[in-house]
Amino acid sequence: MFKATIYVTLKESVLDPQGVAVRGSLQTLGYEGVKDVRIGKKIEVILEGSSREEAEAQVKEFSEKVLSNPVTETFTYELEEVVSCASQ
Amino acid sequence: MFKATIYVTLKESVLDPQGVAVRGSLQTLGYEGVKDVRIGKKIEVILEGSSREEAEAQVKEFSEKVLSNPVTETFTYELEEVVSCASQ
């Protein structure tokens, strides 16, 4: 059993209106030191796979094809083997 | 200048319909090994602060007060010092 954590973030040049709004609010709340906020996703996937290689190949593939939108986003991932997993 | 990365995730006990939907579509796409998907947020904050302690205190505070909702979510964070930062 593997646990993959995929981080999907907006490309640099893509506007992040959400981040801009949050930055504005944090600043008005008195956190004036806040200079920039960017909001992305953290996606945890538990998957079975016979080998690390196979799992990794899958994670790469579906991160690119499904979890991220190559037009606006990029992704990175981490993969670890987990011994047992409570989730169904 | 500091860069804080805050991960906001749903509490275990809270159903994640988006995660369920993504799991479903991954499975239909042939990734049958996928057992569970949970979707959270990754929030990157660039902030100025005179010291690491001060920055950390702020990050903790606004993560708790603003970035996460204690009814449904928990958060973790990482903090690193960055030398220079291009964003205005």
Added chain:
Amino acid sequence: MRFAVTIFPGSNCDIDCIHAVEDVLNASVTPVWHQESDLSRYDAIILPGGFSYGDYLRTGVLASFSPVMEGVKKAAREGKLVIGICNGFQILTEVGLLPGALRRNSRLKFRCNFQTLRVENARTPFTCDYEQGELISIPIAHGEGNYYCDDATLAELKRNNQIVFTYAGENPNGSVSDIAGIINREGNVLGMMPHPERAILDWMGSKDGARVFTSMLQYWKENCGAA
């Protein structure tokens, strides 16, 4: 009776709520900008629907820190009537005036249609003009109306009769116990996802929402109104 309608950047049902108060009650109603914090002049406060701060981060959260929310909290403490509709409900949960949270609709899609509601508690200041158990038709329009709270909170809501409206028939968003609207323990702060202001005149398709407003007036006349 003097109503205030709060306006946050991104509110978009503010004008509809103002019109509803005018059309149904012909009462005085004032738009209040989110940066004002003194609401002492008003007897009732409406937090309207819309997308305050674009619904960014989480619905309602960024608005919940506005200065006007200090005024709303004070009004609530003083026992004045506060009603949050749709985004207003989301703000009230974020600011802690109501328990729980509103999450993304279980089917992950925004949904707009008329919905049949059951009046679960007709003894609140917002529902005294309805019959207990009455079925009414009021539109919903939201992407995040999926009410969530933990089991202990739900038990408490039930014990205290704080569930005011439920979805009768199909649950459009996956909310626990089909909850469409709840009230605080003290009984003066109501949050509801459906939009009563969109069902007040015949041509709108239903007039069932009007009685939320007439109830408030009636309650106020009986309990606070000198005039």
Added chain:
Amino acid sequence: MQLEQTVKSLPHEPSPEKIRDQKLYKEMGLTDAEYEQIIRHLDGRLPNWTEVGIYSVMWSEHCSYKNSKTLLRRFPTQGPRVLQGPGEGAGVIDIGDNQAVVFKIESHNHPSAVEPFQGAATGVGGIIRDVFSMGARPVALLNSLRFGDLKNPRVRYLFEHVVAGIAHYGNCIGIPTVGGEVVFDSSYEGNPLVNAMCVGILSHDDLQKGIAKGVGNPVIYVGASTGRDGIHGATFASEELNEQSEEKRPAVQVGDPFMEKLLLEACMEMVKKGLLLGIQDMGAAGLTCSSAEMTAKGGQGMDLNLDLVPQRETGMTPYEIMLSESQERMLLVVEKGRENEIKEICDKWGLPSAVIGHVTEGNRYRIFFKGELVADIPVQTLVDDAPCYVREEKVPAYYKENQEVRPEEQVAQIDPEEALNRVISSVNIGSKRWVYEQYDHMVRTSTAVRPGSDAAVVVIRGTDKALAMSTDGNGRYVYLDPEQGGRIAVAESARNVVCAGAEPLGITDCLNFGNPEKPEIYWQLSKAIDGMADACRALDTPVVGGNVSLYNETKGRAIYPTPIVGMVGLIQNREHITTQGFKNEGDVILLLGETYAELGGSELQHVVTGNVSGRPPLLDLEKERALHQTVLQAIRDGRVHSAHDLADGGLAVALAECCISGQKGAKVQVETTLQPVVHLFSESQSRVLLSVSAEQAEPVMALARANGVPCARIGEVTGDLQLNIEVNGETAIHRSVEELTKLWEEAIPCAMNPSSDSTN
């Protein structure tokens, strides 16, 4: 001669000589001849990189209409009520009481093909800005969508995300999306159409123009800061889609409806305070197009200092700043000295704003960057002197071949009931609830007729009036015969608003066609415009604005030529608002108009053969006009309980829809010399179904006779929830309305969830 600063080229950019020698201008979509033209406009000087960029976007089809301008002149654009025809952000038509309606439709096809959610969302954002830049309060949105076959997963993805993107923008900004249409046909497989329309209401005194005048007056930038997004979007929208389109993806912008809501409210405040001399949306070709057009219109010059433009990325070049299509931005010109009043309003709404230049004497359009002059162009050469092409027209072979086709023979073997089952459950006829349920169609509490009837109706608060609106366009008809198809597009949308109780006021149109450099495509465009123009003249509905989207092709295959008509009509009195559903048991059903064997391009033909061929229905504009007068008069006399036009699927489908919408039954008898299935599914034009109380049947028939409109009493509304249609005394269709409702409602949800449906 006054002291002239010379135009600089920036060190890291290709030099003017290199641009010429390596023909770099071609990458921006300029031809050799166009490049030569630019040099002549600059009095022999070679343009630098920024200038080539500016010319290329200003001369793109999207901004200059170079391939369509001469054809568009055929449209009637004048009328006694027209306050503003084509040429500004949106058209404006007087509706009395010092009020006017403002509306416009625009395409966002190419961006939606590569990034459906943001592409569609920003399309909505753009059209809203067009309307409020006129000084109008936007009150309604509509959209017209075309996709390929839903069996293709990519098409399902596009459909799902386009709808979500439209919903996201409209819902968030708080303007109800009250209507539209969706059609699925494999001709749109790689090139979906996303056309968005916005309707606004204006007080006459608030009417604004996109003009820069008054030497020394400041030019003010308001709204989102500029990033590198969408550079060359206008050029991109003017090209065919191909594999490289994927690489042009940075051209896709992200919409921020929250920012636009703030921008909208701020602009409304400025309008109400009378602060503005000129205002224009920064849409396609961004700062370039807005500032150049405003300057050219004002007949003056402009200096812009790009260092003052709010930027969200560092290191942007003049080229990038000028061509960025970042969303949610407006350009204003105000009287000198009133800058602070603008700034106060922007600050209140939390909007960035900056004075970035001023109006100058003469005609030079000059751009400064870090103290250097980086562009100096005679402004009219960007706008008025843009190239203009008249292309070769050629009748396509398919058109001649279709002369021989007999569509009624293709469907002759089908049993009418079977035909109804198949047509009513096709995704084209089936309910569009799956779509419009995702749109907030009630915000602003003025929607009196929600999606699901012929036209949507929005009431105007404080008056008895209401506006009816509809978008229509049948690409199959236009493909089979562009001239007839063009007429039908206008006539059908007018018929839809008439059925709602409105007098048609005027149209906005979006011409979605293939590559105009192909003679057959140019023929389609030219003929369709002829047909539309005829219909507009006959129905007194001038064209007050519109948009052209050409090069809608993938892998060399063009979409069906698809002009979309957005029609707005005025309902004088709310009492006249009429919907399509049957209302009362015992009401008499009247059919106005005549039925011929016209199945070319019909839904039945498509369902049966998987294709369309033959000739589409013919449209007689005189008959159409008489029909509208009759229906409208009957409605205004208070004689009509429901009205529904006959469109796709013909009489059988229209009857089924009236039953479904009203949850009533109907018992109908028709006499015909045609085969039953042909009669019931023919898509002959100029027909409407009315239901009226028994006493009103005769007066309405008399009215129709007086207007020369054929009118038959064909049955009555029943309470038993059965649709029963007899043709020449024999039962042709007998179905329960409940079953029909189910088929109709499930069509799209089933198609979107193909795993649950294994048939075909």
